[in-house]
Amino acid sequence: MSKKCKRCGADLVSLPHQIDGWGEYYACAGCEHKPEGCTCEPKEAPAQPFARRIKLTRASEIEPEPVEWMWEDNGRGRIPSGALAVAAGREGTGKSSFGIWMAAGVTTGTLPGPLLGRPHDVIYVAVEDSWKHTLVPRLIAAGANLDRVWRAEVEISEDETSTINLPNDFALLEDSIAHNGVKLVILDPLISTISAGIDTHKERSVRMVLDPLARLGDRTGCVMLGIAHFGKGAGTDASSLITGSGAFKNVPRAVLAFAVDPDEGTRVMTQSKNSLGLADLPSLAYNIESVKIETKKGTADVGKFVFCGEAPRSVGEILASNGDDSEQRNDKAGAVEFLIEALAGGWRKTTEIQEEAKQIHGISERTLNRARKSLAVVAKNFPTGPNGKGEWWLALPEQSATLPDPEGKGAKP
Structure with missing residues (x-):
């Protein structure tokens, strides 16, 4: 040798x-x-392959910093910058409209907090709602700067796009955030952006997506706001009602719960979780107001999310009251649930709703009317009867503006 x-x-x-x-x-x-x-x-030594190892850092070498909040309510932090947050509630409570409200505040620099006066871009990943019929009209009604709102899709071929798929598209998403200076990403709904290979009912599997998503937010300073649904279960802990594994409440630093209060006839948002801030923030009341906007094809009636002060009850108290032994309260809560399901996705004749409520669900007309008031159900008259005779139709307020007019015997083609 x-x-x-x-x-x-x-x-x-x-x-x-x-x-x-x-x-x-x-x-x-x-x-x-x-x-x-x-x-x-001299000959350079060949590069050695990276070996997995423990990295130790002294706490004394880490500079402490105060929490920076993206959204502050009267000086109290609601959603921290660079964090994963979740807005959750049952169908029809307005949680997606809240996402639109956040997007409008970020893109116009009107969101209370450190971004006030400093507009930034927003990425919106929408899986269920139509952009031209629902999202763009709502963004206009909310006063958003449309030039700063980006629809995010993934190109999978020259002429085909698909929904962002997590965790597979993390690198693509991070590049888009960095390139455009994005401060808010809305995933609506969050669960639909998760790969089909992930079991969303197992915490360890879901954490394979949510943990890296939270780290992505921390690296970029961008809030990741996921829209989530409540399951069918009962309970007073709103965070625990989120559909899927416990990771959907454990990983986010902030969870905002939304509900309709059948007793007060209002809608309520409660800070169900606030890991980096105060745990006893007041619940806020809000409405979905009807706003008319002009389009090239006519006038659209659109729902707009509007806060209207502190709420007398929290979402937890509403959930608790819906589960007590008061017959009248239970009847009204049941009627509210019936209307939300019956009106989801389309106009329904008032007479059909009344008949279905009474004959199938045993809901009286008085109880049904109370539930309609609680939900602020929209009633409109359309010429759908014989010879164009007017008939009354019902729809949920946040959907009425984007639904096509119902057709009937008297409707024009």
Whole structure:
């Protein structure tokens, strides 16, 4: 086995010399100098593959910083910057409209907090709602800067796009956030952006998506707002009602719960979780107001999310009252649930709703009317009867503006 030069790695060769007679010495084959005098360029050592190891950092080397809040309510932090947050509630409570409200505040620099007066871009990942029929009209009604709102899709071929798929598209999402200076990403609904290969009812599986999503927010300073639904279960802990595994409430730093109060006839938002701030923030009342906007194809009646002060009851108290033994309260809560399901996705004739409520569900007209008031159900007259006779139809307020007019015997083609 040949010897190697310690400087350049070349073989050493034996060369003769005549000093006090013939002899020999070892020299580098490249320059014929002794190893300690080799003039060849040193050879770089081959890069070693990265080895998994523990990285230790002294706490004294980490500079402490105060929490920066993206959204503050009267100086009290609601959603921290660079965090994963969830807005959750039952169908028809207005949680997606809240996402629109947040997007409008960020893009116009009107959101209370450190972004006030500093507009930034927003990425909106919508899986269920139509952009031209629902989201853009709602954004206009909310006063958003449409030039700063981005619809996010993934191109999977030259002429085909798909919904963002997590965790597979994390790198693409991070590039888009960094390139556009995005401060808010809305995933609506969050569960629909998770890969089909992830079991959303197992915490460990869901954390494979939510943990990296939270770290992505922390790296970029961008809030990741996921819209989530409540399951069919009962209970007073709103966070525990989120459909799927417990990771949907455990990983986010903020959880906002939304509900309709059948007793007060109002809608309520409660801070169900606030890991980095105050735990006893007051619940806020809100409405979905009807706003008319002009489009090239006519006038659209759109729902707009509006806060209207502190609420007398929290979402937890509403959930608790819906589960007590009061017959009247239970009847009204049942009627509210019936209307939300019966009116989801389309106009329904008032007479059909009344008949279905009474004959199938045993709901009296008085109880049904109380539930309609609680939900602020929209009633409109359309010429759908014989010979164009007017008939009354019902729809949920947040859907009425984007639904096509119902057709009937008297409706024009």
